[in-house]
Amino acid sequence: MKGLTYKDAGVDIDAGEALVERIKPLAAATRIPEQLSSVGGFAGLCGLPEGLEEPILVSGTDGVGTKLKLAFLLDRHDTIGIDLVAMCVNDVITVGARPLFFLDYFGTGSLDVEQAEAVVRGIAEGCKQAGCALLGGETAELPGFYKKGEYDLAGFAVGVVDRKKILDGTTTQPGDQLIALESSGLHSNGYSLARKALLEVGGLDPNSRLEGSELTLGEALLAPTKIYARAVQAALAAGEVRAIAHITGGGIPGNLPRVLPESLGATIDLRALPRSPLFDLIQKTANVPESEMRRTFNMGVGLILAVPAGEVETISRALEEIGERPHRIGEIVAGEGRKGEARIVYKEDA
Numbered sequence: 001m002k003g004l005t006y007k008d009a010g011v012d013i014d015a016g017e018a019l020v021e022r023i024k025p026l027a028a029a030t031r032i033p034e035q036l037s038s039v040g041g042f043a044g045l046c047g048l049p050e051g052l053e054e055p056i057l058v059s060g061t062d063g064v065g066t067k068l069k070l071a072f073l074l075d076r077h078d079t080i081g082i083d084l085v086a087m088c089v090n091d092v093i094t095v096g097a098r099p100l101f102f103l104d105y106f107g108t109g110s111l112d113v114e115q116a117e118a119v120v121r122g123i124a125e126g127c128k129q130a131g132c133a134l135l136g137g138e139t140a141e142l143p144g145f146y147k148k149g150e151y152d153l154a155g156f157a158v159g160v161v162d163r164k165k166i167l168d169g170t171t172t173q174p175g176d177q178l179i180a181l182e183s184s185g186l187h188s189n190g191y192s193l194a195r196k197a198l199l200e201v202g203g204l205d206p207n208s209r210l211e212g213s214e215l216t217l218g219e220a221l222l223a224p225t226k227i228y229a230r231a232v233q234a235a236l237a238a239g240e241v242r243a244i245a246h247i248t249g250g251g252i253p254g255n256l257p258r259v260l261p262e263s264l265g266a267t268i269d270l271r272a273l274p275r276s277p278l279f280d281l282i283q284k285t286a287n288v289p290e291s292e293m294r295r296t297f298n299m300g301v302g303l304i305l306a307v308p309a310g311e312v313e314t315i316s317r318a319l320e321e322i323g324e325r326p327h328r329i330g331e332i333v334a335g336e337g338r339k340g341e342a343r344i345v346y347k348e349d350a
Contacts, residue, residue, distance in 0.1 A: 016139060048160055079223075094259065120137075179328060183247070213278075234322050242307060247303065
């Protein structure tokens, strides 16, 4: 009788080692000056940038959620890693931090080296866009834990900011203007509702053309989350930024109040920027109320910067110079005792 091996039990050590060898050049391409180690060891090492008086480390962790289901459905895995980096890095930069390094966790039932390499290639691309190092990660093969061909992802980002330059929203005041940076689509939130509305209720084919777009429905849904690290650095270098909100799950009502003092709210005019046909299709197909759309999706806004009125033109110009399309979508107002999401008032409802 042949003796039982780890591979017989569902774990292929050779495949894991082959993946590590494929990952090494991808990670090497993201190397930053502060990095002290390479992928393959037990731990990743990274120093701090010079010139900071009191460096404070900033951390963030996230996943991609049920957007993964679309990657499985369409068998496309080359951009989902960008989403993973974006969801972590876009949180870290809201306090004014520079992203330093990123680590990932990839868990699957049976390791498909080609599939895993595509995912990590996307992670490396996301790190390049963010200007941070892919310092390490973990690949876990868990037989029987995941369906065949499926996997899960988690990411961990660390950045650094000088204590005196931390953005915490406390200096924000009524009259400050809100500059929105466009999202690239749904980003990585609201996909349970999007899939239910479009694929189940609407019975739409993800390979069909999205009306009003050059993309197929599937391509639009899988469009990777935009990374705003360069945009934030450009804005901070150009003028005074008082608060930054990453618009993720909960939309503007659930995220902008997180960076504002309790005494303040905001008026928002979403008519100030283009609305992706994808949002309209979701709403129309399943008759989703506008209020539910706003508290589930980003509605075209990926990041919001609160700046003094006198800084709007200078900061907007700096953003335009690096290819962003900033939109003035509202202003900070006195909160008048409103709490939570009620602190956000939409001008189009007036």
